[in-house]
Amino acid sequence: GPNFWRIIQEDPVRSVTNVTLIFKQPVLAGDPYSCVEGLVIKHQASGGAVWSNETTLTQFHSFQWRKEAHTVTVMSRNTLGISTRNSNMTLLHQPKRRCVRLFSGVANASCVHLSWSLLSDRPVPQSFVIEWIDLNKDPEQDVSLTERLQWVRVHSASRDLSLCRRFYGSEEFTLYPVFADGEGEPVRYTATRSDPAAYILLLIIAFLSVVLFVTLVMSQNQMRKLVWKDVPNPKKCS
Numbered sequence: 426g427p428n429f430w431r432i433i434q435e436d437p438v439r440s441v442t443n444v445t446l447i448f449k450q451p452v453l454a455g456d457p458y459s460c461v462e463g464l465v466i467k468h469q470a471s472g473g474a475v476w477s478n479e480t481t482l483t484q485f486h487s488f489q490w491r492k493e494a495h496t497v498t499v500m501s502r503n504t505l506g507i508s509t510r511n512s513n514m515t516l517l518h519q520p521k522r523r524c525v526r527l528f529s530g531v532a533n534a535s536c537v538h539l540s541w542s543l544l545s546d547r548p549v550p551q552s553f554v555i556e557w558i559d560l561n562k563d564p565e566q567d568v569s570l571t572e573r574l575q576w577v578r579v580h581s582a583s584r585d586l587s588l589c590r591r592f593y594g595s596e597e598f599t600l601y602p603v604f605a606d607g608e609g610e611p612v613r614y615t616a617t618r619s620d621p622a623a624y625i626l627l628l629i630i631a632f633l634s635v636v637l638f639v640t641l642v643m644s645q646n647q648m649r650k651l652v653w654k655d656v657p658n659p660k661k662c663s
Contacts, residue, residue: 595616
């Protein structure tokens, strides 16, 4: 089945939680190299209820989640049946276990390097998910959270990740430890980078300021020479 993640949005008015599943790089229908025709999304609640939804190849799928523990399994399907190697996700409202000791990052002109360490007395997660979102909101663009949020799954043995791409302003990175029975406590890091054009503009302004200062000093010296040239030397006067 496909690799997938989720976006969780609370709805306090109706006392439900809206969950949107995000499928990583879905295979497009009609691709001659793909035999996947759609997805089967299996739900299992803590009370024992089990149900499934079938959908075409898509990038998102939403459903409502209430208070009970909820396990989601996403499977690929075609004319031969459904996939046998699938990923599960368990959603829990209870407090999440803490296992990350430190999560930090370093940003330069082209990359953000993230690193983390774990508490020594905690179990190691099955994997990590790092998601990031641009904090610079453009009021003229109505972009949904599903379009702004990006994510990547990282192997459980990894302790760092480099994301190389262009971004300016601030982005928030969140590290989620993922266990077989649910998610661990997430940790966050905010990276801020300025637009290189701003640095270039500051350099130009600084250079012009220096040139102007030197020009003024030279002009003053030249004026002094001209003025004192016309004034007679009192020592040579009789």
